[in-house]
Amino acid sequence: MGAVKTKRMPRAVREQQMLDAAVQIFGQRGYIAASMDDIAELAGVSKPLVYLYLNSKDDLFTACIRREAQALFAAVRAGVRRELPADRQLWDGLLAFFTHTARHPDGWSVLHLQARTHGEVFAAEVTVVRAGIVAFVTQLIAEAARDALARSADRAPAGGASVDPPLPERDVAGLAEALVGAAESLADWANATPSVTARQAAATLMNFAWTGLGELMAGRRWSPPSA
Amino acid sequence: MGAVKTKRMPRAVREQQMLDAAVQIFGQRGYIAASMDDIAELAGVSKPLVYLYLNSKDDLFTACIRREAQALFAAVRAGVRRELPADRQLWDGLLAFFTHTARHPDGWSVLHLQARTHGEVFAAEVTVVRAGIVAFVTQLIAEAARDALARSADRAPAGGASVDPPLPERDVAGLAEALVGAAESLADWANATPSVTARQAAATLMNFAWTGLGELMAGRRWSPPSA
Amino acid sequence: MGAVKTKRMPRAVREQQMLDAAVQIFGQRGYIAASMDDIAELAGVSKPLVYLYLNSKDDLFTACIRREAQALFAAVRAGVRRELPADRQLWDGLLAFFTHTARHPDGWSVLHLQARTHGEVFAAEVTVVRAGIVAFVTQLIAEAARDALARSADRAPAGGASVDPPLPERDVAGLAEALVGAAESLADWANATPSVTARQAAATLMNFAWTGLGELMAGRRWSPPSA
Amino acid sequence: MGAVKTKRMPRAVREQQMLDAAVQIFGQRGYIAASMDDIAELAGVSKPLVYLYLNSKDDLFTACIRREAQALFAAVRAGVRRELPADRQLWDGLLAFFTHTARHPDGWSVLHLQARTHGEVFAAEVTVVRAGIVAFVTQLIAEAARDALARSADRAPAGGASVDPPLPERDVAGLAEALVGAAESLADWANATPSVTARQAAATLMNFAWTGLGELMAGRRWSPPSA
DNA sequence: TATGAATGAGATTTCATTCAT
DNA sequence: AATGAATGAAATCTCATTCAT
Numbered sequence: 001m002g003a004v005k006t007k008r009m010p011r012a013v014r015e016q017q018m019l020d021a022a023v024q025i026f027g028q029r030g031y032i033a034a035s036m037d038d039i040a041e042l043a044g045v046s047k048p049l050v051y052l053y054l055n056s057k058d059d060l061f062t063a064c065i066r067r068e069a070q071a072l073f074a075a076v077r078a079g080v081r082r083e084l085p086a087d088r089q090l091w092d093g094l095l096a097f098f099t100h101t102a103r104h105p106d107g108w109s110v111l112h113l114q115a116r117t118h119g120e121v122f123a124a125e126v127t128v129v130r131a132g133i134v135a136f137v138t139q140l141i142a143e144a145a146r147d148a149l150a151r152s153a154d155r156a157p158a159g160g161a162s163v164d165p166p167l168p169e170r171d172v173a174g175l176a177e178a179l180v181g182a183a184e185s186l187a188d189w190a191n192a193t194p195s196v197t198a199r200q201a202a203a204t205l206m207n208f209a210w211t212g213l214g215e216l217m218a219g220r221r222w223s224p225p226s227a
Numbered sequence: 228m229g230a231v232k233t234k235r236m237p238r239a240v241r242e243q244q245m246l247d248a249a250v251q252i253f254g255q256r257g258y259i260a261a262s263m264d265d266i267a268e269l270a271g272v273s274k275p276l277v278y279l280y281l282n283s284k285d286d287l288f289t290a291c292i293r294r295e296a297q298a299l300f301a302a303v304r305a306g307v308r309r310e311l312p313a314d315r316q317l318w319d320g321l322l323a324f325f326t327h328t329a330r331h332p333d334g335w336s337v338l339h340l341q342a343r344t345h346g347e348v349f350a351a352e353v354t355v356v357r358a359g360i361v362a363f364v365t366q367l368i369a370e371a372a373r374d375a376l377a378r379s380a381d382r383a384p385a386g387g388a389s390v391d392p393p394l395p396e397r398d399v400a401g402l403a404e405a406l407v408g409a410a411e412s413l414a415d416w417a418n419a420t421p422s423v424t425a426r427q428a429a430a431t432l433m434n435f436a437w438t439g440l441g442e443l444m445a446g447r448r449w450s451p452p453s454a
Numbered sequence: 455m456g457a458v459k460t461k462r463m464p465r466a467v468r469e470q471q472m473l474d475a476a477v478q479i480f481g482q483r484g485y486i487a488a489s490m491d492d493i494a495e496l497a498g499v500s501k502p503l504v505y506l507y508l509n510s511k512d513d514l515f516t517a518c519i520r521r522e523a524q525a526l527f528a529a530v531r532a533g534v535r536r537e538l539p540a541d542r543q544l545w546d547g548l549l550a551f552f553t554h555t556a557r558h559p560d561g562w563s564v565l566h567l568q569a570r571t572h573g574e575v576f577a578a579e580v581t582v583v584r585a586g587i588v589a590f591v592t593q594l595i596a597e598a599a600r601d602a603l604a605r606s607a608d609r610a611p612a613g614g615a616s617v618d619p620p621l622p623e624r625d626v627a628g629l630a631e632a633l634v635g636a637a638e639s640l641a642d643w644a645n646a647t648p649s650v651t652a653r654q655a656a657a658t659l660m661n662f663a664w665t666g667l668g669e670l671m672a673g674r675r676w677s678p679p680s681a
Numbered sequence: 682m683g684a685v686k687t688k689r690m691p692r693a694v695r696e697q698q699m700l701d702a703a704v705q706i707f708g709q710r711g712y713i714a715a716s717m718d719d720i721a722e723l724a725g726v727s728k729p730l731v732y733l734y735l736n737s738k739d740d741l742f743t744a745c746i747r748r749e750a751q752a753l754f755a756a757v758r759a760g761v762r763r764e765l766p767a768d769r770q771l772w773d774g775l776l777a778f779f780t781h782t783a784r785h786p787d788g789w790s791v792l793h794l795q796a797r798t799h800g801e802v803f804a805a806e807v808t809v810v811r812a813g814i815v816a817f818v819t820q821l822i823a824e825a826a827r828d829a830l831a832r833s834a835d836r837a838p839a840g841g842a843s844v845d846p847p848l849p850e851r852d853v854a855g856l857a858e859a860l861v862g863a864a865e866s867l868a869d870w871a872n873a874t875p876s877v878t879a880r881q882a883a884a885t886l887m888n889f890a891w892t893g894l895g896e897l898m899a900g901r902r903w904s905p906p907s908a
Numbered sequence: 909t910a911t912g913a914a915t916g917a918g919a920t921t922t923c924a925t926t927c928a929t
Numbered sequence: 930a931a932t933g934a935a936t937g938a939a940a941t942c943t944c945a946t947t948c949a950t
Contacts, residue, residue, distance in 0.1 A: 008928075008934060030344050032259040036920065046936045051921065117257055117344045174413075174423075174431035181412020182405045189404050196401075204401035208436070235909060263945060273911045275947080284945065462913060462949075484798050486713040490941065500915045505942065571711055571798045628877075628885035631870050632863045639862020640855075650855075658855035662890065689930060717924060727932045729926080738924065 015053050018043045022054075023064045027106025031061055031118040058121075065115050065122060068107035069129040075100040076133065086144040091206055093136070094183060098198035101187040108191065112184055130180070138176040145172075179209050242280050245270045249281075250291045254333025258288055258345040289352060292342050295334035296356035302327040303360065313371040318433055320363075321410060325425035328414040335418065339411055357407070365403040372399070406436050469507050472497045476508075477518045481560025485515055485572040512575075519569050519576060522561035523583040529554040530587065540598035545660055547590070548637060552652035555641040562645065566638055584634070592630040599626075633663055696734050699724045703735075704745045708787025712742055712799040739802075746796050746803060749788035750810040756781040757814065767825035772887055774817075775864060779879035782868040789872065793865055811861070819857040826853070860890055 009017075021043035025034040036057055040047040054060040079096025080089050101108040111129075115122045182205055190201040236244075248270035252261040263284055267274040281287040306323025307316050328335040338356075342349040409432055417428040463471075475497035479488040490511055494501040508514040533550025534543050555562040565583075569576045636659055644655040690698075702724035706715040717738055721728040735741040760777025761770050782789040792810075796803045863886055871882040 011934080014934085030259070032257070032919095033345070035918085037918095047920090048922080048937085049935060052935085057920065113340075113344050117340050118260075171431065171434070174427070175435055177416050178409045178413055178432055178435045181416065182409035185408020185411060186401075186405055189408065200401070204398065205405055207398075208402055208405045238909085241909090262943080274945090275912090276910060278946070279910085465913080468913085484713070486711070487799065489939085491939095501941090502916085502943080503914060506914085511941070567794075567798050571794050572714075628867075628881070629889055632867055632886055632889045635866020635870065636859045636863035639865060640859055643858045643862065654855070658852065659859055661852075662856050662859045692930085695930090716922085728924090729933090730931060732925070733931080 011053065014043075014045065014049070018045065018050055018054060018060070019064060019067055022060050023068060023110055024106045026061060026064055026114055027109035031057075031114050031122070036060075061115075061118075061122060062125060064110055065125045068104070068111050069126060071104070071107065072097075072100055072111065073129050073132060076136075086140050086147065087206075087210055090137075090140055090210065091202065094202040094205055095198060097183060098187060098190060098201045102190060102198050105191050108187060112188070134173075134176050134180050137179055138172055141172050141175055141179075179205075182208070238280065241270075241272065241276070245272065245277055245281060245287070246291055246294055249287050250295060250337055251333045253288060253291055253341055254336035258341050258349070263287075285348075288342075288345075288349060291337055292349060292352045295331070295338050296353060298331070298334065299324075299327055299338065300356055300359060303363075313367050313374065314437055317364075317367055317437065318429065320367075321429040321432055322425060324410060325414060325417060325428045329417060329425050332418050335414060339415070361400075361403050361407050364406055365399055368399050368403055368406075406432075409435070465507065468497075468499065468503070472499065472504055472508060472514070473518060473521055476514050477522060477564055478560045480515060480518055480568055481563035485511075485568050485576070490514075515569075515572075515576060516579060518561075518564055519579045522558070522565050523580060525558070525561065526551075526554055526565065527583050527586060530590075540594050540601065541660075541664060544591075544594055544664070545656065547594075548656040548659055549652060551637060552641060552644060552655045556644060556652050559645045562641060566642070588627075588630050588634050591633055592626055595626050595629055595633075633659075636662070692734065695724075695726065695730070699726065699731055699735060699741070700745055700748055703741050704749060704791055705787050707742060707745055707795055708790035712795050712803070717741075742796075742799075742803060743806060745791055746806045749785070749792050750807060752785070752788065753778075753781055753792065754810055754813060757817075767821050767828065768887075768891060771818075771821055771891070772883065774821075775883040775886055776879060778864060779868060779871060779882045783871060783879050786872050789868060793869070815854075815857050815861050818860055819853055822853050822856055822860075860886075863889065 018039070022034075022039050025039050025042060029038075036047055036050060039060070040050045043050065050060065054063060076093050076096045079099075080093045082089065084092070111126055115126045186201045186205055190196045190198065245266070249261075249266050252266050252269060256265075263274055263277060266287070267277050270277065277287070281290060303320050303323045306319045306326075308319070309316065311319070338353055342353045413428045413432055417423045417425065472493070476488075476493050479493050479496060483492075490501055490504060493514070494504045497504065504514070508517060530547050530550045533553075534547045536543065538546070565580055569580045640655045640659055644650045644652065699720070703715075703720050706720050706723060710719075717728055717731060720741070721731050724731065731741070735744060757774050757777045760780075761774045763770065765773070792807055796807045867882045867886055871877045871879065
């Protein structure tokens with residue numbers, strides 16, 4: 001299962017092998033349950049070499065988090081073209097996201113589960129990337145709201161009072177949070193349900209989110225009962 | 228914080244004290260990082276007594292999961308009255324859910340984070356309860372879809388072609404999954420953001436979901452681009 | 455060689471056994487070369503028990519230093535009666551010192567060699583006790599100087615200019631340091647030279663210190679009290 | 682602080698660089714705490730080269746001990762002229778000794794502390810050199826005793842009973858041991874007390890040893906030669 | 909009902925040392 | 930003359946778990 005034992009490789013290569021092994025073990029067993037012995041064995045090297053190159057279990061885990069976070073963020077960014085309409089951007093981003101998490105389930109587990117469960121320091125690493133994604137989504141929603149506002153102004157010819165007010169910032173933040181959270185949960189669900197493809201997951205969420213958002217844009221909101 | 232050291236208590240009471248301590252430690256430190264020493268100390272008893280009553284670390288953790296899962300499920304069920312309209316049921320359920328998770332952050336951490344991070348066996352325990360909730364939400368959505376169908380049929384008197392087809396079951400499952408996932412994420416978010424109340428979290432999600440769902444019910448869907 | 459393996463002893467007893475073993479191993483092998491495995495084995499217990507009671511290798515070593523330092527200091531104090539003349543006090547103190555170091559060579563090694571070689575923290579522990587001894591000797595020398603001054607004043611009836619000036623404080627400190635240093639070295643020498651008794655070591659140093667080489671050459675010697 | 686990284690140097694030079702680095706690290710950290718990595722780095726070479734030249738950690742440490750011992754012995758011998766009177770020889774030797782130990786504190790630490798703390802083999806290396814110094818001092822004392830004997834015989838012309846017997850050999854050995862021990866302790870003391878010069882240390886010990894405390898009390902002191 | 913005493917097994921980490929070039 | 934790559938062995942320390950009372 002582990003890499004074929006090849007001797008004397010340049011450091012950069014060995015380091016990648018170690019990170020590969022570490023992500024796999026960390027992702028499947030969790031930070032604490034993963035043992036450096038297992039990681040070294042899967043990487044096909046001795047334990048001291050892992051320490052020589054990656055320094056400590058903490059550092060190794062951090063390196064895994066960073067690598068996987070970069071990869072995920074890069075995949076999403078590569079999937080989106082900012083010149084397209086907001087809904088298309090959202091769709092492309094979701095598709096890229098679900099595709100990447102489906103292809104790298106261990107990396108996704110490291111990011112979404114393990115890093116958040118084992119200490120503030122690790123969680124902080126993920127928080128940075130996640131904040132980037134939430135910010136991106138927030139921007140997208142605000143953009144879409146502006147578009148909707150413009151369209152509805154066009155439709156009401158004589159400058160009537162019917163122009164809808166923009167969404168308050170706080171609501172947008174909550175909505176983005178909910179959307180990202182839903183995406184994360186769906187990624188887990190899709191990974192746990194082999195019959196669900198990345199495309200289907202993206203479509204489900206897009207339906208759920210966009211149509212709902214469309215209505216919000218049109219100014220119709222659901223109001224909680226008073227009590 | 229630990230229970231006052233009182234000697235010779237009936238077994239049932241001691242067990243609850245132990246579970247209380249265990250949930251707190253497991254929730255804050257995670258399954259592996261939590262030590263039986265810490266739990267016993269916080270519970271105000273000796274370690275052998277913990278083993279006498281709860282048998283092993285695994286069993287103790289499982290007992291925690293079950294107790295917290297039952298409590299959460301019960302709280303949600305107690306908040307919902309099945310004779311009310313679907314949207315009101317959803318609102319009440321969400322409010323109960325966010326209220327409970329806010330009041331029992333350690334229990335929520337055990338269920339949502341720890342149980343899923345440390346082995347299939349524990350994850351399975353949660354999956355059962357979660358499946359119950361997803362099923363409940365699925366039912367709710369299907370119910371609402373039926374109502375919407377009925378209403379639109381009423382409005383179109385001469386059997387027009389405009390009657391929308393019901394949502395396919397698979398989609399409903401995905402939507403329920405997305406809704407529950409979003410709720411879970413928002414619970415984490417609310418717990419990590421002290422200024423957000425349970426009511427606000429519920430409102431955010433309700434807006435996001437219901438208005439979107441409402442549109443779906445009316446038959447308008449967002450279609451992914453062909454490529 | 456190690457204590458006979460007896461089970462289930464009260465904590466205080468076990469702790470002393472552990473300290474005994476630790477002093478022996480630390481004294482013979484040094485702080486770093488001594489392994490907790492060896493100490494545990496010699497103490498006749500498992501390693502975890504050593505950690506449970508003494509906490510860490512550092513703490514164990516510190517406990518050894520403290521115990522041996524206290525014992526040495528107590529032995530010297532018990533040997534000296536402050537109401538006797540200064541030279542007698544010095545003799546009694548030296549005798550007690552050499553007797554104790556000869557009886558507890560490992561303890562002496564811990565104090566004199568190991569504690570000073572392995573980190574400031576440990577060295578500081580010894581420094582405190584040693585400072586106590588140096589202070590005691592300093593006092594003794596000053597006392598003797600005062601006596602000598604008084605005697606020489608008596609001898610010179612008509613207040614002559616021949617009254618000797620007292621020793622400057624700085625010199626007294628240096629002398630005390632030299633005396634204590636010589637004693638420490640002789641203790642090592644005596645321990646390494648089986649034929650040398652504590653009494654002989656004390657006599658050698660007393661001659662050297664009290665009479666001085668110059669005087670010795672001139673045939674005047676200091677003789678230890680008969681008892 | 683480490684040697685400038687120059688490539689391709691003759692073996693003899695490289696070896697000295699390594700020994701310099703090793704003495705520094707061994708002296709400051711101790712034999713075991715010193716790592717071959719640190720030594721190689723400080724010497725500015727790779728570890729395999731250290732092994733190629735010095736063979737092993739043991740051999741390297743032994744080489745350090747031998748070099749420093751030779752240097753110390755040579756310094757003392759160079760300071761003494763055997764044709765001068767015994768007290769002058771003693772003074773010159775002490776001055777040379779304290780000067781050397783003050784200038785090479787790491788070397789002194791290796792000899793006096795580290796070598797004696799880490800195994801019989803290393804201690805034996807030092808013992809040889811130390812024995813040489815003790816022998817030299819013994820000779821000096823015996824010489825001085827003979828002179829004193831001769832002088833007192835001169836003074837008592839008609840074979841009086843007042844001629845003192847020579848010091849027994851065993852006593853002379855003990856005295857030499859005490860003197861050397863005191864010198865070693867004072868060297869440590871002087872190194873740890875920046876305000877004490879080599880000259881002061883030598884004067885303190887000379888007073889102590891030559892005149893004796895008893896004489897000092899009586900106001901007679903030994904004064905170092907002016908040059 | 910309750911606990912002080914005790915341990916087997918395994919975790920991370922370090923280090924002296926060698927190989928192949 | 931010199932080094933980057935690699936490891937066997939052993940160190941400290943922790944923890945779930947049991948025994949005997």
